[in-house]
Every structure is written in C-alpha cells, then in structure tokens.
Amino acid sequence: MNSTRKRSTPFSHEHSPPRKTRSRNCTFNKEWLHNPEFKSWLAQTPDNNSARCTVCNKTFGVKFDGIDAVKQHAKGKKHIFAMQCKKKSNIIEKFFPTSRSTDQDVVSATELTQVFHAVQHHHSYLSTDCGMKLNAKLFHDSKLSSKMHLGRTKMESLVSNVLAPYAIHRAVDEIKSSGYFALATDASNKGNRKCFPLAVRYFTKTSGLCDRLLDFYEDPDESATGISNHLIQALQALDLSVSNVIAYTADNASVNYGKTCSVYKKLKAIQPNLIQANCNCHVIHNTAKYALKTLSYDVENLVIKVFNEFSCSAKNVTELKACFDFTHQEYHKVLRHVPTRWLSLFAAVERLLLNWQAIKMYFLECGEENCHTVIWSFIKDQEDGMSSTLTLPECYLFFVHSFMAFFSRSIKTLEKDSLTSPELYSVMLDVQKQLQNRREDHFFGFRVNLDLPKLPNEQQRAFKKEALRCFDRALEYLERWFSFEMSPFKSFSCFDFMSIPTLDDITKACEVLQMNERACSEDLYREFCLLKTAMPAIMQMEDLSCSEKWLEFFKNTEAPNLLCIVQAVLAVPCSNAFVERVFSVMNNLWTDERNRLSLPIVKSELCIRYNLMVPCLQFYDMVIKNRHLLKAVRSNSKYTFKKCNSQPIEE
Template sequence: MVMARKTSKCLDAFFIKKHASEEISIINSEVALIYHNVKHGLSYNSLDCLAKNISKFIPDSQIAAKLTCGRTKASAITRNVLGPYSQEKVISELKECYYFSVASDASNVGNLKTFPYAVQYFNCNKGICRKLLDFYEEAEETSLDIYNCLKKITTDSNLSMDQISAYSADNASVNYGAHNSVFQKLKEENNHIFKANCYCHVVNNCVKYALKGLDVDIESIVIKIYNEFSSSALKTKKLKECCEFAQIEYKELLRHVPTRWLSLLPAIDRLIRSWPAVKHYFLSKGRDNCHKVLWDFISEGCSTDFMNNDDEECKKEGKNDCYLFFLSNILPEFTKVILLLESESFTILDIDHAMRSLHDQLKSRMADNFFGSKVRDIFRKLDEEERALFKGQVHIFLQRALKYIEERYDFSTDGIYKKFELLSLKPQELKLTWEVLSELPMILNIEDAINIDSLYSEFACLKTVYRELPKDLPNDEIWAYFFRNNTSTNFDNLKKIVGFVLSIPTSNAFCERIFSLLNSLWTKERNRMSMDLIKSELQTRINFDVSCSEILTVLQSSDGEKLIKMAKSSEKYFKK
C-alpha cells in the first residue's frame, strides 16, 4: 500500500489532457509508468502487481481501470521502445555535431564480460553531453576484438570513424600499448584521434606507486586491521570495550579496496579516530596472537611489557604513527584532484590547473619538509635518528609521486593541455591568442577541416563580446551560451575546434558510473534479465534527461509521437 500511495502521486503527472483520446491517454500512462519503473530500478514483478490492482487503488479513474502494463509488456516496451528510442536520439545528436569521443572499459558480471560504448560530445546549445550509445557482451578482451566491436557499432549507427575525436579507457596496455592496442588500431584509421588517458587512474596509481617506496606497507596494514573485525562479532565487541577504556566513541572501521580511487583516505581517517583503542586491542592480544606485520607496526615505540596494558602506553605515539598522520595530511591533495576529474562540470580546459596544483603541492611540501601539524607534534617526542629516518621515507614517497606524475603528464609551458586551458572563457580577460588558436587545428590534425580566414573573423567576434559572457558557469556552458546568443556569425570553424577539444574526456569516470549502475540493476534478485533488456534499461536511465513527471511532456510532443507509435505496435514484443 505504501508503494501504491507513492505511485499514485506519480500517476497524477501521467494522466493526459482532457482533449486527448482515451487510447492515447492509456498508452501514454503505461509508457510513463514503465519509464518511472526503469528510472527507479523497480522490478517488473512489482509493476505487474501494480497493473492488476491499480484500479482498486484509484477506483474513480477510467484510465487506471484500463491500464495493462504487466511484466511482459513492460519489459518489451523497455527493451524495444524506450532503449532503441533513446539510442536513436543519441545517434541523431551525434550526426549533428562535428566530433565525439568514445569511452570503453570491461566489467565482469558473473561469467559475462561486458563493455559500454560511451560517447562525449559538445552540443552548441547545452554544452558537454555524455551518453551511452551501446552496451554489449564480448567474451574476448583482445585489442582487435574491442576495436572491431567499436567500429561495427559506429558504422551500424551510420556514424563516421572520422568523427571520433578521442579514445578514453583505463591505462591498460590493451588500450594504449605502443604497438598493438585499441588506440593504435583506431589511429591507423583516423590520424586525429586523441589519446584521452584516464587521469583518475593516473592520480590513484601515483599514490600506490609512492606508497611502495615506504618501508611500511600502509595499505596492507589498513586492510589487515579492517579484516580483523569485519567478520567477527566477538572481536568487534572487544574493540568496543577498548574504545570505552580509551574513552573514544566507537566508529566502525572502513574497508579499503586497492582498486578503488578514493577508499584509502577515509579508511585511514577512520582508523586514526580509533587508533588508541585499536592499539590497545592488539597489544592486549600479545605478539603470538597477532600478525607479525601488524605487531611490528603497532608495538613500535611501546615498552616491551604489555602485561598491564596501561592506557598511557596505548596512547604513546612513535615513528610508525607518523605514517598514518602524514598520509591523512597528504592524501586529501590527491583526493581533491580525483573529485574534480570525476565532476560533470569539469572539462579538459580545467585539467592543467588541477594537475599543476597537485604537482606544486608535492614539490612545496618536500622543499619545506612539511608533513602535517600532527607529525610535527610527534617529532618533538622522537630522537634525531628517528626523525631523520622518517623524513627520508617521506622524501622517497614525494619523489616517487613526482616522478610518476611527471612521466604521465606534460608540465611544460607549451604542453597540449596548457594550450587547451587558453580556451577557457572564465578569466576576466581573454587569454586565448590568435597565435594559439590558429595553431590548434594543426596540433589536433584537423587543419583540412578549418578555414583559417573565416576562423580569424570568428575569433575577432569572440573578442568583441567576451566581456559580456557569464563567468560563473562551467566552461562548456559558457561556450554554449556564446554560440547560442551570437547567431549573426556561423562560427563553423570555432565550433569544430571547441567541439573537438570539449569532447575529450578527462577520465574514465563515466564508464565507471555505468558499471556502478549496472551492478545496481543486475542483482541476484534480477538475475533472469537478458543482456538486451539490461542494455535498454541503462540507455533509458542514462540517455533520457527528463524526470518521471517531465516524460509526459516528451510523450505529448511531436517528437514523442514515434515513441508512442512504437509502444502501441505489436512489434514491440519481437526482438529487433
């Protein structure tokens, strides 16, 4: 009944204008209900139950009495109407834009290996758009198989391979290897395809590479401490008792997953909150009942006699404690960059500032020997040898981090991302010069598509209206505002350059979101769903930009007539 009450509120938005025919009203309501069902990840069994009982819940509605959207019909409309319709809309927009990038990755679901064909493109009216063109299963993960699938989907959609501006994926060799990778095969067919590395992976791997230079394996320690309590109620109870003894509020420890981008910092911060209690717990167990790695780390700086387990003994802070506090202080700088890269408002024009800020932070901390205020407090209690040893370890961490990031990002003043940054319209004064703008087509290998004389006229127009542009919007939306509100000039050449650059992703975060959504859809309770139904659900949830109430406007528009026609046809029951 609770679900019925919530659904009845949604139905208020689904009921059609009085002058619409009853048949159209019914099919619109059914499609809207199914759309609502997909958007919220509800089961088709629940919709089947609702369809049979909705006339009882809303007895005074003639439309509700005639709704017949059980699970068979609902899944058919999702699979062969909503999904294909959203795909057609994406294809239509891709044909209208000059360039789009392709992003792909692999994820295992049971014994299936799945791949998305995700696209990013710049719409001159809206800004950057990220959509799911296709989602497919492929048992093989070789570069040739991935390339063939990408090419087939592109050509089957009547799109040109020349429209692809960039290829984005994780930084595995199968994607970006020097000789036989997906990128190299795409490059052979289209020489202007840009290598769009995932900088979320770069920053995350930078941390992992730097941690390997330390004498202490912090990741392993954090994981082992979590595992100690994760599956034992008795051990958790003892930890709670240790928290009471140390006068600390108990907080459940967080799991660190090495393959995830942002899990180490929260795990360390939560561990630090309970650190005296955690130390008390392991010191109480004694050397023989602790993992050697944990015992060596936790017992460092404590006296050899733990029989009394004095509270003050557990609160002692030594050199090893400095590692946790140092990482708690330095990791937010990496996390800040990853969060920016994941943000939907972040563009390729912003990446240079973010990466240089991280680079400068690392260099500055190493030059000033700043490891955090808490480490400085502990340093006062350590002897000179211990301070020198820890300082040497931190310098190794910072040196390795700088080395890793410098090898994978161009920090030179004439780097490609530095030139992209000049396309930003946020500064009060336009930083983009004609010299840089006229050079970009050659750098991007699209000079044949650009008329330099016309480009200069367009650039002159941009300079004229630059001060009138809003500066408080994301960069892509400022460019969309400029193109939308200056129609006296065609701006074809500027649109090609800006469209190419803004179609380049900064990370593979969009693909990761698709897989996260996939895991929430393809659960154990919904394990009988077919691959094409899952694909259509993903396309519906990602490609439709309208809410459950706004879908009614789409259905009533001339653009929605095709969708309604598909939903009414019996062909929806047959796989297309």
Template sequence: MTCGRTKAEAIVIDVLAPASVEGCLKDLKTPLNNPREATTKAHTPFFSVASDASNHGTTKLFPLSVRYWAPDLGVQTKVLDFYDDSDKTSAAIHNQIVTKLKENGLGLDMISAYSADNAGVNYGRYNSVFQKLKEDNKDILKANCVAHIVHNSAKHSGDQLNIDIENVVNKTFSHFSSSAKHVEELKSIHTFVGEEYQSLLRHVPTRWLSLWPAVKRLHDSWAPIKSYFLSLGEEQCPKSLWRLFNDDQDGEGNPLELQVYLSFLSNALKIFHDTVLVLEREDGTVCSNYQKKVASLALQKSPFNFSHLCEAVEVLQLSKKLDMDALYDEYCVVLPRQQAIVQSGAPVVEKWATLLKHTNTPNLTAVASFFLSVPITNASVERVFSLMTGCWTNTRNRCSVELIKSEIQVKSNFTFSCKDFFTYVVKEKALLNAARSSKKYKFKKKLEDAGEKV
C-alpha cells in the same frame, strides 16, 4: 498500464533504452548551427569515445560511451553500448568500437579522442587500441586518464612506506566484514570509550576514490580498533596486525608507528582524493591540461586573438576540416562579446555556450565542439561499472547482459528527475504507443515474423 516482470523488462530493453540512445544519436547528427537546422554547410558535433573492461564472474564486460558538446546542449556523456566479449585483445576492442559506431551511423572521422585507462592494451606504442584507431582517423587525440595517473602516484608513493597501508585497511575490514560477533564486540568497545560506532570501509585497488575514506575511517576509530585487537591477544589476533598494534615501544603512551602513518595518510591522501574528484567532474575541459597553445581557449584571463585560435586549430589538427577564411569572419563576429564573457567568471563550457549561441558560426563552433568533447578522465565508463554493481545484485543475479545494458543506458542517458521524466513520457506519444504495443516482446515479434513468412 500495469507492469509485471516480463513487461517491465521488455519496456526497458525494447522501448526506453533504444529511445535514450536515439536521443544521443540525434544530437550527434544534428548540425551545430543555431537554430539547429539541417544544412549541408554546418558541422555536426565531434565526439570522443571511452572504453574500459571489468569482470562479472567469468564474463568480461565492456562499456562504450561518447562525450560531445553543442552550444544549446552543453557537455553530454552518453552510454552508447555495453557488451560482453571474451576476447580482450586490442584488435577485438578496436573492432567492437568501430562496429558499434558504424551500426549507429557515426563516422570515424568525427572522433576527437579516445579515452581509456593507461593500460598497454589501450595506449601501447605498438598494436594498441589507440594506434589502431589512429589508422582509421589520424587526427584522433590520446585522452589519457589523468585521474588514473593521480591515483597511481598516491599508490606508488604509499609503497615506499614501511607499512603496507592498503593491506592493513583490507585486513582490518575483512576481520569484521564476515563476523557479526566481531562487529558487536567492536561496538561495545566504542560504547565503553564514548565514541560513536562507524563501520570500517573497504578499499578496492582498482577504484580511485576508495583508499582515503577507508584510511580516514580507520584513523578516526583508532582507539576502539586498537583496544579491540589487543584484547584478542596474540593467539587470536591476525599476526600481521598483532605486530603493528602490539608494538607499544617504551610503554609510555607514545604513538605507534601505524598510528603515525594513519594520521599522515588521512591528511595527505585527502589532497589526491580531492584532485580526483575535480578531475572527474563532467564539465572538466582539456584546455588546462593538454597543451599551452590550447590554454587560451579556456577564456580565463583574457580574450583570445585570431593567432591563438589558429595555433589551437593546428594543435588539434583541425585545419583540413575547417574553412579558415570563414573562421576568421566568424571570429570577428564574436570578438565584441569576448571581454564581457571572459570577465563573467562562469565555467569554460558555459562561456563558450554564451559566446556561440544565437550566432551563425559553424567553424568556430566546430572548434569548440572538438576540444570540449575531449575528456580528461575515463570516469564516464568507471561510473558504468558502479551502475552495473547496483543493477546486478545478489537478488538479481540472473539478469541478462542485455537487461543490465538497457538499465544502464536508461539511468545514464536520461538525465530527468522522476517528475520531469513523467512529463517527458506523457508528451512522447510514440514512446507510449511502443510501450503498449505487443511488438516489444521478442517472442511475439518472432511469431509475427514467422506468420508473415508463411
């Protein structure tokens, strides 16, 4: 089967993307029993929803992702939708979230948390998206983006310095990014001083992990960069940079103020950078940063007793959704295994999977499903924008939002390697038949529908 542009687009939009979402919905509608069989007594997984907004030209785009956990699946993060909407008010965002969930058959009562950046439209005290979701589900938690807070801490601390380091980084980058001649001149200076040339990096204020690499690259290339701008002279060098590079103090080779700040920030910002990287990990859990009464569920130092479990259930507002008597019986079932699992040193997610696999503990599994579904950052939707940038390149600038959405869903929701994906597709006869069928083409669907009506 060969693929031209139209066929490839049709397969991605009408076959692969729907299949990737269908797998997610199947997980969310399958009871948390082991084996995972349909039973009215079992709980389905709780899930959190995450949303964000970004621009592509004049188009406002919103990803919608879900995070959930089950013992045999681990933590899963899937892109449920990606849509454009010119209305970015809290009412519009809330309406879209509710509509998308209902279209996919997901109940609002199973939402554990709402995750977004810390903008007022998302978490404002009045009339925010979170407050509107609370009206639909009063037990929903506020999953503020901790990485965003760490990023803002570094940013606002930098604002107290005598030099605007973000402006220096971006001004320096822009000087070379638009001129091949400037780059060649800088390369020749690198060669003269015996250093390997490395291109400067751009800092994007809304991207958490871009400042430290940009500062470090500028710091590591300090000698050639300084020599280059001084060689330009006052007339050709940007004035804001000339004042910094020409301030040679007493002329005795003492470090410039800018050099000192770059040296300090290349070390200090590394701490913030590494912290954000840890927070962005997909297996991060809420146990360590939500409330002390939930910390015992991290299974880090000692097994939790039933009173700890009850406290966590109250904090998470789950008591009305669980059978507390059955929960005690289930706690007694897993109690003999707790000590060995605590001492295993495995991540929290793996410990709970080991504890609950091959057990008939629907209530305890529901508790784990709830708190392990709560994210500590909204990195999942931030990654969507990175994928969007990779898909919507200058050479593919006429792609529709629907195609970009489908590509993002395929890349995010299918976690196979190329080899494993081939094996998966070969076994999925329905998927192959759909790809071969002419019904994947929208214009043929319309013709067939019109023919049936006639």
C-alpha cells in the same frame, strides 16, 4: 298480439356499422435515457419509432406501446440473462481505452512514464506489475488506473523495443549534429561474463556537454584486435563514422595504449588525428600507490588487516565497542579498502585514525600472539602504555593520510561530469606543484611535523629520507604518464574561460586538432573578435561551468568556425569516470534478486538511464507530445515475437 321478431346473428351486419379501430403512433422519448431502470442499456435509434438494447444488441419497436414496450423488453428472459452476465464479467471499457485518441494517448503516455520511472529507480518488473494491479484496486474510481496494464513481458518489450531505441537514436542524432565525438570503453566482469560499454562524449550548441551510452555488449575477446573491431562495427551499425572520433579514452592498460599493438594504435590507423586521452584518475591513483611502496610501514596493508579483524566477527566488534566506551569515543564502523578503487584508501585511513585510540587499545589487549604481525608492528612500541605523542609507525600512518588527502581531492575533481579538457591541465599542474612544494618545505602533515622532532634523531632521519623519496617517486610517475610540456591539454587550456585567449592560442589548438583549414579561415578572426567582446560578461557568471559558458556564448552568437573547434576540444574526456559509473549502475540493477535479467535488457536500461536525462515528471510531458512514441507503445510490433521490423523510433 303476437309479433314476429327477426333474430340477429353474429354474422349479420345489415343493421350494425363496421367498428373503427384507433391506432397509436408513439415515438421514442429521450427522458427514458435518464430513467435509472433503463439508462444502463437503452439507446436511441435513428428511427424514432424504435429503441435499442445495447446489452442484447437488439432493436425493438415502441410505436404502439411506448414505454410499455421498453418495460416488456426489460422483463424478457434473454434480457435478464444478458444483464446478469454483464454484472458478473468486467466491462470491456474497463480494460481498453475508448476510441478517442486523447484517451489512448494518456494511457500510453502514463504506461511509458511508469516504465521509465521503474528503470530510473531500479524497480523490478514483477514489482511494478504488482503495483499497477494494486493501484487499480485502491483507486477503483479512476478510469485511467483501471485501463493501465504493465505485465513483465510488456514492460520488457517497452524497454527493449521502444524506450532504448528511442534513447540511442536521439543520442546518435545529436552526435551527427555535433560532428566530433570521443570514444570511451573498459572491461568488467559480471560473474564469468566480460562486458564492454561503448560511451561517447560530445558538445552541441543546444544540449551542451553530453556523456552518452550507445552500446553495452559481451565479448570474451579482450585483445586489441577484438576490442577495436567491435567498436568499429558498433559505430558502423549506428551510421557513425570513425573519422569523426576525436579521442579514445580507456584505462592505462597496455591493451589500450601499448606502443605496438593496442586499441589506440588500430583506431589511429583509421583516424590519424586521434588524440590519446588517458584516464587521469588512474594516473593519479597509480601515482599514489607507486610512491607509497618506498615506506617501511605498509599502511595500506594495515587498513586491510584491521578491517578483516572486525568484518566477520560479532564478538570482536562487541569487544571493540567496549574499548570505545572506555576511551569515551563514539563507535564508527571500520571501512573496507579495495586496492583498485580510486578513493577507498584515503577514506579507510581517515576512518582508522578517527577510531585509532580504541582500535589500538583493542589490539594491545589481544597481545602479540593474537595480533597480526602487520598490526603489531604499528603498536608494539606502546605495549607498556599508550603514548600521547606520535610514535614512528604512527608518523607513517598520519603521513599517508596527509599525502592521500590532496590526491583524493584531485580525483574527485577529475571525476566531475562538468570537468572539460581545457580545465584538465590546471588540475594536473596543481598536483605537480603540491608535490614539489611539500618536498621543498619538508611538509609531511601538521600532526607529523609537530611530533616528529620529539622522536630520536635516527628515527627522524630515516622517516624524512623515506618521505622525501615518496615525493620524488610520485613526481617521477606523474611526469612519466602526463607530459606537462607536450600534452595537447596544454594547448586546450586557452578555452577554459578563465582568461581571454589570443588568436595564436586558438591557432595552436587547431594545429593539435589537425584543423588547419579552420585556423586559416578569414571568418575565424571575425568570430574571435565577437568572443573577445562577449567573454568579460560571461566570465562573471561564476555559477556556470566551462561548457555552460560556451553554451551561453553560442546561443547568442553565430560563430560556426569557432563552434567546430570548441566541439572538438570539449569532446576530449579528462578521465574514464563515466564508464566506471556505468559499471557501478550495472551492479546496482543486475542483482541476485533480478537474476532473470538478460544482457539485452541490461543494455536497454543503461541506455535509457544515461541517454534520457530527464526527471520522471518531465518525461511524461515529453512523451505526451511525441506521436511516434505513443504509436509505438500501442503497436503490437513492440513485442519481439510480433515485430515486423526493427526500425528506430523517430522523434
């Protein structure tokens, strides 16, 4: 039986129901972010049905395929190429801090502290730049080290346009709060360039006694008019008034203190109450030089000639060492004496006496023909044999050593930063009394007084006559340049915290300072009574200096009238040692190895060094809290060629 079948065609759906497709709805799984294969580039999107590749900067769906879609994107050619480029190039985060302000602050504060450290220790900018790159290499696991970059240009900009303005602005604010300050300057050559620093001294009830540097400039004009005009212009540029200058300090050259035309006279025409504060270190030094000119034997020239004999000849030094071995002495290098240095003569003479036996033997072996006449005049009496007692020339040598000893001690006292004007009069009075006592007692030094009677009577008389004349000349010069009776420092001595002053003493000091309105104030007596009550306890604090004792008093006592008087008194300098110290530091940082330094950079480094007197470790703690400094470090305006303005950085 044949049956007829109806074929079904692919297009026939009469008897087959339509197929139902199953749709998947996958969402982003946060566990994918921890997968080592994806975590470096995969990121979640607000839409849970998609994911984002941070390397390709592309968003793709995961709704249907889930993790397979992530794997499929990872196998794509564009993604593989992007990942290869990422591995070859440094990550952008390695060079720049993140958007979080704390990271930016730490990087900025660390960079600025590193610059401050380099300035304080005279490190070159190229050396610091190399050190920063080396740190990034050695400490590669440190994110902070890799984000720090200090090239030479950046360091110069931070020094000149961030740190230096901040240091000067900070000092100026303190000066304005003090009211009174003293000016100090001097001139020094750097090659063929004439440099002048502008230094100030002031006292505040918060910082105490301060010596600061406000400017360091070049000016070939060394006339009184040129110097005074530049000082006035520099003060006006810093918004400081010449009327608040209480004293002017410089060396004792006529251009500074001449009777007719000098810097002091021109400043006094503007500020009639200006005090003449000569450099007393120069006074002491010149007193000794002036007195020693009467001696028949030139000890200063002897020291110079002996040094010249051994300064450039290795052969002479070798022969001298042989003399040391023969006399069983330890070799000590002969010191150089510079006539303009305050303390070099005493140190050179002391070293010469320490080596005297070996040096004397050396020159005796050389003979008169091969020995300088100055040196031979000191040793010719011992040509036939070295004497165990002092000869007449050696008496002069030992006398100069004893004579210079107490001068040297006085200069070291005057050079101290902590020495104040109330203490100056006692120091100068001690020098005067030392000279008077030595003259009256005929004291020429213990060794001289011991061996002098062994010399012939004629030689004794000649030596005593010249030595006593030396004391007379020293007293004459000292009293000419320091008026013990009329000196304002005599009136200031009542503030030295060695004894309780009287009200009359304070009144006399006010008259010297032309502050009569303060002396006539009724409140001054009340403050004077508070001072008398507090002084016995403060005077027992022997470890504190005079200025620190006053600081202790004003921290615990409100005495505005007395504070104004003390600020004026303590602002008067005792010497020009601070300015001389600035020149020494200038020579240390402006060396032949750092010959690319410009004068503005030198000025900036000097102002940073002397106006920011904090250790490097504490400097970081100070900077991290200062929002204005941190903002200035990050700003492009710190670069000279990008600066929009030159406003000082506020604290």
